[in-house]
Amino acid sequence: MRLRAALAAVMLALGASACQQPVLAAEQAVAAPKAQRVAKEGPGLKTAIFAGGCFWGVEGVFSHVKGVTSAVSGYHGGTERQASYKLVSSGITDHAEAVKVTYDPKIVRYDQLLRIYFSVVADPTQLNRQGPDRGAHYRGAIVPMSAEQNTVAKTYIAQLTAAKLWNRPIVTRIERAQAFYPAENYHQDFMLKNPRHSYIVRWDAPKVKALKAMYPGVYSASFRRD
Template identity: 80%
Template sequence: MRMRAALAAAALAVTATACQQVAHAAEDPVAAPAAKRLSKERGGLKTAVFAGGCFWGVEAVFSHVKGVTAAVSGYHGGTERQASYKLVSSGVTDHAEAVRITYDPAVIRYDQLLRIFFSVVADPTQLNRQGPDVGAHYRSAIVPMSAEQNAVAKAYLAQLKAAGIWDRPIVTRIERAQAFYPAEGEHQNFMLKNPRNAYILRWDAPKVKALKAMYPGVYSARFLRD
Protein backbone atom coordinates (compact mmCIF):
# COMPACT_ATOMS: atom_id res chain seq x y z
CA MET A 1 0.00 0.00 0.00
CA ARG A 2 2.74 2.48 0.99
CA MET A 3 4.81 1.62 -2.06
CA ARG A 4 1.88 2.17 -4.43
CA ALA A 5 1.02 5.47 -2.72
CA ALA A 6 4.64 6.61 -3.05
CA LEU A 7 4.66 5.70 -6.73
CA ALA A 8 1.43 7.62 -7.28
CA ALA A 9 2.84 10.68 -5.53
CA ALA A 10 5.97 10.57 -7.67
CA ALA A 11 3.86 10.20 -10.80
CA LEU A 12 2.08 13.46 -10.03
CA ALA A 13 5.29 15.49 -10.11
CA VAL A 14 4.96 18.51 -12.40
CA THR A 15 7.80 19.99 -14.41
CA ALA A 16 8.04 23.55 -15.68
CA THR A 17 8.71 22.19 -19.16
CA ALA A 18 5.46 20.24 -19.15
CA CYS A 19 3.52 23.33 -18.11
CA GLN A 20 5.06 25.32 -20.95
CA GLN A 21 4.20 22.59 -23.42
CA VAL A 22 0.49 22.85 -22.64
CA ALA A 23 0.33 26.62 -22.26
CA HIS A 24 -1.48 26.83 -25.59
CA ALA A 25 -4.49 24.92 -24.23
CA ALA A 26 -7.93 26.48 -24.54
CA GLU A 27 -7.85 27.22 -20.82
CA ASP A 28 -4.28 27.33 -19.57
CA PRO A 29 -3.54 24.56 -17.06
CA VAL A 30 -2.19 25.47 -13.64
CA ALA A 31 0.40 23.53 -11.68
CA ALA A 32 -1.65 23.12 -8.52
CA PRO A 33 0.50 22.06 -5.55
CA ALA A 34 0.49 18.62 -4.00
CA ALA A 35 -1.88 18.43 -1.06
CA LYS A 36 -0.43 18.77 2.42
CA ARG A 37 -3.33 16.85 3.91
CA LEU A 38 -3.24 13.42 2.26
CA SER A 39 -6.32 11.25 1.95
CA LYS A 40 -6.42 8.23 4.24
CA GLU A 41 -9.18 6.29 2.53
CA ARG A 42 -9.00 2.53 2.81
CA GLY A 43 -11.13 -0.47 2.02
CA GLY A 44 -11.74 -0.84 -1.69
CA LEU A 45 -13.28 1.31 -4.39
CA LYS A 46 -14.61 4.78 -3.55
CA THR A 47 -16.80 7.29 -5.35
CA ALA A 48 -16.38 11.03 -5.78
CA VAL A 49 -18.35 13.74 -7.56
CA PHE A 50 -16.88 16.74 -9.35
CA ALA A 51 -18.64 19.59 -11.14
CA GLY A 52 -16.48 21.64 -13.46
CA GLY A 53 -18.52 23.06 -16.31
CA CYS A 54 -19.69 20.91 -19.20
CA PHE A 55 -19.50 17.31 -18.05
CA TRP A 56 -18.00 16.12 -21.34
CA GLY A 57 -14.55 17.42 -20.46
CA VAL A 58 -14.67 16.50 -16.78
CA GLU A 59 -15.54 12.92 -17.70
CA ALA A 60 -12.88 12.82 -20.43
CA VAL A 61 -10.08 13.87 -18.09
CA PHE A 62 -10.93 11.51 -15.24
CA SER A 63 -11.53 8.70 -17.70
CA HIS A 64 -7.82 8.89 -18.50
CA VAL A 65 -6.59 8.67 -14.89
CA LYS A 66 -5.07 5.41 -13.69
CA GLY A 67 -7.03 4.02 -10.78
CA VAL A 68 -10.34 5.46 -11.99
CA THR A 69 -12.58 2.54 -12.92
CA ALA A 70 -15.72 4.43 -13.95
CA ALA A 71 -16.71 7.98 -14.92
CA VAL A 72 -20.38 8.82 -15.37
CA SER A 73 -21.71 12.17 -16.59
CA GLY A 74 -24.86 13.35 -14.85
CA TYR A 75 -26.75 15.91 -12.85
CA HIS A 76 -26.08 16.54 -9.18
CA GLY A 77 -28.78 17.96 -6.96
CA GLY A 78 -32.20 19.13 -8.06
CA THR A 79 -35.06 16.72 -8.62
CA GLU A 80 -35.32 13.53 -10.63
CA ARG A 81 -38.23 14.95 -12.63
CA GLN A 82 -36.08 17.81 -13.92
CA ALA A 83 -32.89 15.78 -14.43
CA SER A 84 -32.70 16.03 -18.21
CA TYR A 85 -30.19 17.74 -20.46
CA LYS A 86 -32.86 19.96 -21.99
CA LEU A 87 -34.02 21.31 -18.64
CA VAL A 88 -30.66 21.46 -16.85
CA SER A 89 -28.93 23.23 -19.75
CA SER A 90 -31.72 25.80 -19.82
CA GLY A 91 -30.70 26.91 -16.34
CA VAL A 92 -34.14 26.53 -14.76
CA THR A 93 -33.20 23.70 -12.35
CA ASP A 94 -30.95 23.45 -9.30
CA HIS A 95 -28.70 20.78 -10.80
CA ALA A 96 -25.04 21.06 -11.69
CA GLU A 97 -23.56 19.16 -14.61
CA ALA A 98 -21.23 16.79 -12.80
CA VAL A 99 -19.30 13.55 -13.08
CA ARG A 100 -19.38 10.68 -10.60
CA ILE A 101 -16.16 8.71 -10.64
CA THR A 102 -15.27 5.41 -9.05
CA TYR A 103 -11.63 4.97 -8.11
CA ASP A 104 -9.20 2.76 -6.23
CA PRO A 105 -7.52 4.79 -3.45
CA ALA A 106 -4.63 2.31 -3.44
CA VAL A 107 -3.78 3.58 -6.93
CA ILE A 108 -4.95 7.21 -6.93
CA ARG A 109 -5.81 9.12 -3.76
CA TYR A 110 -8.67 11.59 -3.39
CA ASP A 111 -6.27 14.47 -2.74
CA GLN A 112 -4.52 13.64 -6.02
CA LEU A 113 -7.85 13.71 -7.84
CA LEU A 114 -8.42 17.17 -6.38
CA ARG A 115 -5.03 18.27 -7.65
CA ILE A 116 -5.87 17.07 -11.14
CA PHE A 117 -9.24 18.79 -10.99
CA PHE A 118 -7.75 22.17 -10.14
CA SER A 119 -4.80 21.76 -12.52
CA VAL A 120 -6.48 20.81 -15.77
CA VAL A 121 -10.26 20.42 -15.36
CA ALA A 122 -11.75 23.63 -13.98
CA ASP A 123 -10.84 27.27 -13.44
CA PRO A 124 -11.79 27.81 -9.78
CA THR A 125 -12.03 31.59 -10.21
CA GLN A 126 -14.97 31.51 -12.64
CA LEU A 127 -18.30 31.93 -10.88
CA ASN A 128 -21.24 29.99 -12.31
CA ARG A 129 -19.47 29.34 -15.58
CA GLN A 130 -16.57 27.54 -17.23
CA GLY A 131 -15.10 28.70 -20.51
CA PRO A 132 -17.91 29.42 -22.97
CA ASP A 133 -20.63 27.88 -20.79
CA VAL A 134 -22.52 30.26 -18.52
CA GLY A 135 -25.00 29.50 -15.75
CA ALA A 136 -25.16 28.08 -12.25
CA HIS A 137 -25.49 24.59 -13.72
CA TYR A 138 -21.91 25.00 -15.00
CA ARG A 139 -20.52 25.96 -11.59
CA SER A 140 -17.34 24.39 -10.26
CA ALA A 141 -17.95 22.36 -7.14
CA ILE A 142 -16.49 19.54 -5.09
CA VAL A 143 -18.98 17.07 -3.66
CA PRO A 144 -17.42 14.99 -0.86
CA MET A 145 -19.01 11.59 -0.41
CA SER A 146 -17.56 10.88 3.03
CA ALA A 147 -16.23 12.65 6.11
CA GLU A 148 -12.68 11.89 4.99
CA GLN A 149 -13.22 13.40 1.55
CA ASN A 150 -14.81 16.46 3.15
CA ALA A 151 -11.83 16.99 5.44
CA VAL A 152 -9.36 16.60 2.57
CA ALA A 153 -11.35 18.94 0.30
CA LYS A 154 -11.59 21.66 2.96
CA ALA A 155 -7.88 21.44 3.70
CA TYR A 156 -6.93 21.57 0.03
CA LEU A 157 -9.16 24.53 -0.76
CA ALA A 158 -7.66 26.40 2.18
CA GLN A 159 -4.18 25.49 0.96
CA LEU A 160 -4.91 26.76 -2.55
CA LYS A 161 -6.36 30.03 -1.28
CA ALA A 162 -3.30 30.60 0.89
CA ALA A 163 -0.95 29.82 -2.00
CA GLY A 164 -2.28 32.70 -4.09
CA ILE A 165 -1.80 30.85 -7.38
CA TRP A 166 -4.64 32.60 -9.17
CA ASP A 167 -5.00 36.36 -9.61
CA ARG A 168 -8.69 36.23 -8.75
CA PRO A 169 -10.46 34.71 -5.72
CA ILE A 170 -11.26 31.00 -5.71
CA VAL A 171 -15.03 30.51 -5.90
CA THR A 172 -15.22 26.72 -6.22
CA ARG A 173 -17.58 25.46 -3.54
CA ILE A 174 -17.78 22.33 -1.45
CA GLU A 175 -21.36 21.12 -1.77
CA ARG A 176 -23.33 18.66 0.31
CA ALA A 177 -23.83 15.34 -1.44
CA GLN A 178 -27.30 15.03 -2.94
CA ALA A 179 -28.87 12.75 -5.49
CA PHE A 180 -26.89 12.09 -8.66
CA TYR A 181 -28.80 11.36 -11.84
CA PRO A 182 -26.86 9.83 -14.76
CA ALA A 183 -27.20 11.82 -17.96
CA GLU A 184 -28.69 10.49 -21.16
CA GLY A 185 -26.70 7.87 -23.07
CA GLU A 186 -25.63 10.30 -25.77
CA HIS A 187 -23.67 12.27 -23.16
CA GLN A 188 -21.74 9.30 -21.80
CA ASN A 189 -18.24 8.92 -23.26
CA PHE A 190 -19.01 11.93 -25.44
CA MET A 191 -15.39 12.69 -26.32
CA LEU A 192 -14.72 9.05 -27.19
CA LYS A 193 -17.75 8.96 -29.47
CA ASN A 194 -17.23 12.42 -30.96
CA PRO A 195 -13.47 13.10 -31.15
CA ARG A 196 -13.86 15.59 -34.04
CA ASN A 197 -16.68 17.56 -32.45
CA ALA A 198 -15.78 21.28 -32.62
CA TYR A 199 -16.49 21.87 -28.93
CA ILE A 200 -14.40 18.87 -27.92
CA LEU A 201 -11.46 20.00 -30.05
CA ARG A 202 -11.59 23.57 -28.71
CA TRP A 203 -12.29 23.04 -25.03
CA ASP A 204 -11.87 19.43 -23.88
CA ALA A 205 -9.13 17.76 -25.91
CA PRO A 206 -6.60 20.33 -24.59
CA LYS A 207 -7.49 19.31 -21.03
CA VAL A 208 -6.72 15.66 -21.73
CA LYS A 209 -3.45 16.68 -23.42
CA ALA A 210 -2.58 18.77 -20.37
CA LEU A 211 -3.24 15.81 -18.09
CA LYS A 212 -0.87 13.67 -20.15
CA ALA A 213 1.85 16.34 -20.24
CA MET A 214 1.67 17.39 -16.59
CA TYR A 215 0.96 14.05 -14.93
CA PRO A 216 2.27 11.34 -17.28
CA GLY A 217 2.63 8.85 -14.44
CA VAL A 218 -1.10 8.74 -13.77
CA TYR A 219 -2.25 9.24 -17.35
CA SER A 220 -3.79 6.25 -19.10
CA ALA A 221 -4.15 6.17 -22.87
CA ARG A 222 -7.20 3.95 -22.61
CA PHE A 223 -10.63 5.54 -22.55
CA LEU A 224 -13.15 4.18 -20.05
CA ARG A 225 -16.37 2.90 -21.60
CA ASP A 226 -19.86 2.40 -20.24
Protein backbone atom coordinates (compact mmCIF):
# COMPACT_ATOMS: atom_id res chain seq x y z
CA MET A 1 0.00 0.00 0.00
CA ARG A 2 2.74 2.46 0.98
CA LEU A 3 4.73 1.50 -2.09
CA ARG A 4 1.78 2.21 -4.39
CA ALA A 5 1.15 5.51 -2.65
CA ALA A 6 4.79 6.49 -2.98
CA LEU A 7 4.84 5.50 -6.66
CA ALA A 8 1.69 7.50 -7.35
CA ALA A 9 3.19 10.53 -5.61
CA VAL A 10 6.36 10.30 -7.69
CA MET A 11 4.40 9.94 -10.92
CA LEU A 12 2.23 12.91 -10.06
CA ALA A 13 5.28 14.98 -9.26
CA LEU A 14 6.65 14.10 -12.69
CA GLY A 15 3.37 14.99 -14.32
CA ALA A 16 2.65 11.36 -15.19
CA SER A 17 -0.41 9.20 -14.71
CA ALA A 18 -0.87 5.77 -13.20
CA CYS A 19 -2.49 4.98 -16.56
CA GLN A 20 1.00 5.29 -18.07
CA GLN A 21 2.76 2.32 -16.47
CA PRO A 22 5.06 0.20 -18.69
CA VAL A 23 3.17 -2.18 -20.96
CA LEU A 24 4.09 -5.63 -22.27
CA ALA A 25 1.28 -6.83 -24.51
CA ALA A 26 -2.03 -5.60 -25.83
CA GLU A 27 -5.34 -6.98 -24.59
CA GLN A 28 -7.37 -9.19 -26.89
CA ALA A 29 -10.92 -8.43 -27.99
CA VAL A 30 -13.44 -11.25 -27.53
CA ALA A 31 -16.63 -11.62 -29.55
CA ALA A 32 -19.21 -11.83 -26.77
CA PRO A 33 -22.63 -13.15 -27.85
CA LYS A 34 -25.83 -11.15 -27.99
CA ALA A 35 -27.61 -11.01 -24.66
CA GLN A 36 -30.45 -13.48 -24.30
CA ARG A 37 -32.18 -11.05 -21.91
CA VAL A 38 -32.95 -7.86 -23.82
CA ALA A 39 -33.14 -4.70 -21.71
CA LYS A 40 -36.54 -3.02 -21.49
CA GLU A 41 -35.97 0.41 -20.04
CA GLY A 42 -38.67 2.59 -21.55
CA PRO A 43 -38.30 6.04 -23.13
CA GLY A 44 -35.93 8.78 -22.05
CA LEU A 45 -32.19 8.95 -21.50
CA LYS A 46 -30.70 6.43 -19.09
CA THR A 47 -27.39 6.22 -17.25
CA ALA A 48 -25.09 3.37 -16.36
CA ILE A 49 -21.65 3.14 -14.78
CA PHE A 50 -18.82 0.91 -15.97
CA ALA A 51 -15.39 0.35 -14.41
CA GLY A 52 -12.74 -1.43 -16.44
CA GLY A 53 -9.25 -0.28 -15.61
CA CYS A 54 -7.98 3.16 -16.60
CA PHE A 55 -11.01 5.30 -17.39
CA TRP A 56 -9.39 6.81 -20.49
CA GLY A 57 -10.12 3.72 -22.57
CA VAL A 58 -13.54 3.03 -21.07
CA GLU A 59 -14.63 6.57 -21.89
CA GLY A 60 -12.99 6.41 -25.30
CA VAL A 61 -14.88 3.29 -26.38
CA PHE A 62 -18.31 4.34 -25.15
CA SER A 63 -17.84 7.80 -26.64
CA HIS A 64 -17.81 6.11 -30.06
CA VAL A 65 -21.10 4.28 -29.57
CA LYS A 66 -24.22 5.53 -31.34
CA GLY A 67 -26.89 6.51 -28.85
CA VAL A 68 -24.41 7.47 -26.15
CA THR A 69 -24.89 11.15 -25.44
CA SER A 70 -22.30 11.52 -22.69
CA ALA A 71 -19.38 9.57 -21.22
CA VAL A 72 -17.79 11.07 -18.12
CA SER A 73 -14.65 9.75 -16.44
CA GLY A 74 -14.76 9.71 -12.67
CA TYR A 75 -14.63 7.82 -9.41
CA HIS A 76 -17.36 5.52 -8.14
CA GLY A 77 -17.73 4.67 -4.48
CA GLY A 78 -15.90 6.11 -1.50
CA THR A 79 -16.38 9.62 -0.19
CA GLU A 80 -16.36 13.00 -1.87
CA ARG A 81 -13.40 14.15 0.20
CA GLN A 82 -11.34 11.26 -1.14
CA ALA A 83 -12.52 11.54 -4.75
CA SER A 84 -9.37 12.99 -6.27
CA TYR A 85 -6.90 11.40 -8.64
CA LYS A 86 -4.08 11.69 -6.15
CA LEU A 87 -5.93 9.78 -3.44
CA VAL A 88 -7.72 7.25 -5.63
CA SER A 89 -4.54 6.31 -7.51
CA SER A 90 -2.76 5.73 -4.21
CA GLY A 91 -5.06 2.79 -3.57
CA ILE A 92 -6.16 3.95 -0.13
CA THR A 93 -9.80 4.70 -1.00
CA ASP A 94 -12.73 2.47 -1.98
CA HIS A 95 -13.22 4.15 -5.34
CA ALA A 96 -12.86 2.60 -8.76
CA GLU A 97 -11.92 4.57 -11.84
CA ALA A 98 -15.19 4.46 -13.73
CA VAL A 99 -17.23 6.08 -16.48
CA LYS A 100 -20.81 7.27 -16.25
CA VAL A 101 -22.50 6.63 -19.58
CA THR A 102 -25.69 8.43 -20.59
CA TYR A 103 -27.50 6.81 -23.49
CA ASP A 104 -30.74 6.70 -25.42
CA PRO A 105 -32.21 3.15 -25.20
CA LYS A 106 -34.12 3.77 -28.44
CA ILE A 107 -30.75 3.74 -30.20
CA VAL A 108 -28.57 1.51 -28.03
CA ARG A 109 -29.83 -0.75 -25.26
CA TYR A 110 -28.19 -1.53 -21.95
CA ASP A 111 -27.62 -5.16 -22.93
CA GLN A 112 -25.78 -3.94 -26.03
CA LEU A 113 -23.57 -1.73 -23.87
CA LEU A 114 -22.78 -4.77 -21.74
CA ARG A 115 -21.83 -6.75 -24.83
CA ILE A 116 -19.46 -3.98 -25.90
CA TYR A 117 -18.00 -3.79 -22.40
CA PHE A 118 -17.16 -7.50 -22.25
CA SER A 119 -16.02 -7.67 -25.87
CA VAL A 120 -13.63 -4.74 -26.17
CA VAL A 121 -13.49 -2.65 -22.99
CA ALA A 122 -12.29 -4.96 -20.22
CA ASP A 123 -10.98 -8.47 -19.61
CA PRO A 124 -13.50 -9.92 -17.13
CA THR A 125 -11.00 -12.49 -15.82
CA GLN A 126 -8.63 -9.86 -14.41
CA LEU A 127 -9.04 -9.28 -10.66
CA ASN A 128 -8.22 -5.79 -9.41
CA ARG A 129 -6.29 -4.97 -12.56
CA GLN A 130 -6.63 -4.31 -16.27
CA GLY A 131 -3.77 -4.47 -18.70
CA PRO A 132 -0.72 -2.79 -17.15
CA ASP A 133 -2.67 -1.18 -14.32
CA ARG A 134 -2.81 -2.78 -10.89
CA GLY A 135 -4.91 -2.15 -7.79
CA ALA A 136 -8.51 -2.37 -6.61
CA HIS A 137 -9.20 1.08 -8.07
CA TYR A 138 -8.67 -0.52 -11.50
CA ARG A 139 -11.15 -3.33 -10.86
CA GLY A 140 -13.68 -4.42 -13.41
CA ALA A 141 -17.17 -3.59 -12.22
CA ILE A 142 -20.66 -3.04 -13.56
CA VAL A 143 -22.84 -0.62 -11.64
CA PRO A 144 -26.54 -0.98 -12.52
CA MET A 145 -28.60 2.16 -11.97
CA SER A 146 -31.97 0.41 -11.97
CA ALA A 147 -33.57 -2.93 -11.16
CA GLU A 148 -33.86 -3.68 -14.88
CA GLN A 149 -30.17 -3.05 -15.47
CA ASN A 150 -29.31 -5.22 -12.48
CA THR A 151 -31.36 -8.14 -13.81
CA VAL A 152 -29.92 -7.80 -17.31
CA ALA A 153 -26.35 -7.64 -15.96
CA LYS A 154 -26.73 -10.71 -13.75
CA THR A 155 -28.37 -12.68 -16.55
CA TYR A 156 -25.69 -11.71 -19.06
CA ILE A 157 -22.80 -12.64 -16.77
CA ALA A 158 -24.46 -16.01 -16.18
CA GLN A 159 -24.80 -16.41 -19.96
CA LEU A 160 -21.13 -15.56 -20.53
CA THR A 161 -20.05 -17.90 -17.75
CA ALA A 162 -21.96 -20.77 -19.36
CA ALA A 163 -20.46 -19.93 -22.77
CA LYS A 164 -16.90 -20.36 -21.41
CA LEU A 165 -15.40 -17.78 -23.72
CA TRP A 166 -12.42 -17.30 -21.43
CA ASN A 167 -10.05 -19.86 -19.95
CA ARG A 168 -10.41 -18.31 -16.51
CA PRO A 169 -13.47 -17.47 -14.39
CA ILE A 170 -15.27 -14.16 -14.81
CA VAL A 171 -14.51 -11.97 -11.80
CA THR A 172 -16.18 -8.74 -12.91
CA ARG A 173 -18.26 -7.47 -10.01
CA ILE A 174 -21.78 -6.11 -10.00
CA GLU A 175 -21.66 -3.28 -7.48
CA ARG A 176 -24.51 -1.33 -5.96
CA ALA A 177 -24.78 2.23 -7.15
CA GLN A 178 -23.05 4.77 -4.93
CA ALA A 179 -21.97 8.34 -5.44
CA PHE A 180 -20.14 9.09 -8.69
CA TYR A 181 -17.62 11.93 -8.71
CA PRO A 182 -16.39 13.34 -12.05
CA ALA A 183 -12.64 13.23 -12.46
CA GLU A 184 -10.45 16.24 -12.98
CA ASN A 185 -10.90 18.13 -16.26
CA TYR A 186 -7.63 16.93 -17.77
CA HIS A 187 -8.94 13.34 -17.63
CA GLN A 188 -12.09 14.13 -19.60
CA ASP A 189 -11.95 13.32 -23.34
CA PHE A 190 -8.36 12.22 -22.81
CA MET A 191 -8.25 10.01 -25.90
CA LEU A 192 -9.71 12.75 -28.07
CA LYS A 193 -7.23 15.32 -26.79
CA ASN A 194 -4.19 13.02 -26.76
CA PRO A 195 -4.48 10.56 -29.67
CA ARG A 196 -0.69 10.15 -29.92
CA HIS A 197 -0.16 9.48 -26.22
CA SER A 198 1.84 6.24 -25.83
CA TYR A 199 -0.73 4.66 -23.50
CA ILE A 200 -3.62 5.56 -25.79
CA VAL A 201 -1.83 4.19 -28.86
CA ARG A 202 -0.85 0.92 -27.18
CA TRP A 203 -3.92 0.16 -25.07
CA ASP A 204 -6.98 2.21 -25.92
CA ALA A 205 -6.92 2.97 -29.64
CA PRO A 206 -7.01 -0.79 -30.40
CA LYS A 207 -10.22 -1.05 -28.35
CA VAL A 208 -11.93 1.58 -30.47
CA LYS A 209 -10.63 -0.14 -33.61
CA ALA A 210 -12.08 -3.42 -32.36
CA LEU A 211 -15.41 -1.74 -31.64
CA LYS A 212 -15.57 -0.48 -35.22
CA ALA A 213 -14.65 -3.87 -36.69
CA MET A 214 -16.86 -6.02 -34.47
CA TYR A 215 -19.93 -3.80 -34.09
CA PRO A 216 -20.08 -1.46 -37.09
CA GLY A 217 -23.81 -0.97 -36.61
CA VAL A 218 -23.34 0.87 -33.31
CA TYR A 219 -19.97 2.47 -34.04
CA SER A 220 -19.88 6.23 -34.43
CA ALA A 221 -16.86 7.92 -36.01
CA SER A 222 -17.64 11.14 -34.19
CA PHE A 223 -16.41 11.35 -30.61
CA ARG A 224 -19.21 12.12 -28.17
CA ARG A 225 -18.39 15.07 -25.95
CA ASP A 226 -20.07 16.16 -22.72
